[in-house]
Amino acid sequence: MATRHGVTVGWFxxxxxxxxxxxxxxxxxxxxxxxxxxxxxxxxDDLVAGFAAARPAR
Incomplete structure (x- = not known):
């Protein structure tokens, strides 16, 4: 299990x-x-675009 700030974000x-x-x-x-x-x-393609739009700019 992976956590970020104590919250589960995924499982390996x-x-x-x-x-x-x-x-x-x-x-x-x-x-x-x-x-x-x-x-x-x-x-x-819409799903990928949605993730790209939600990702913070670097």
């Missing part, structure tokens, strides 16, 4: 050491995310 999940297994796992997660976003009518 160990992945298998075999590179082929890692790639397959990432592809599976990406496919599942694509389904979830599509089901909710989310356009990935």
């Amino acid at each position: 999940i160990p992945t298998p050491m075999d590179r082929d297994v890692q790639v397959a796992s990432l592809r599976s997660a990406a496919s599942a995310l694509e389904v979830v976003l599509s089901d909710r009518g989310v356009v990935v």
Whole structure:
């Protein structure tokens, strides 16, 4: 688990050491995310633009 100022901001999940297994796992997660976003009518480019707009200027 990762925290920032005592608030949980993410979890780290160990992945298998075999590179082929890692790639397959990432592809599976990406496919599942694509389904979830599509089901909710989310356009990935709009999502990315929203994150970019919300990010503080450096």
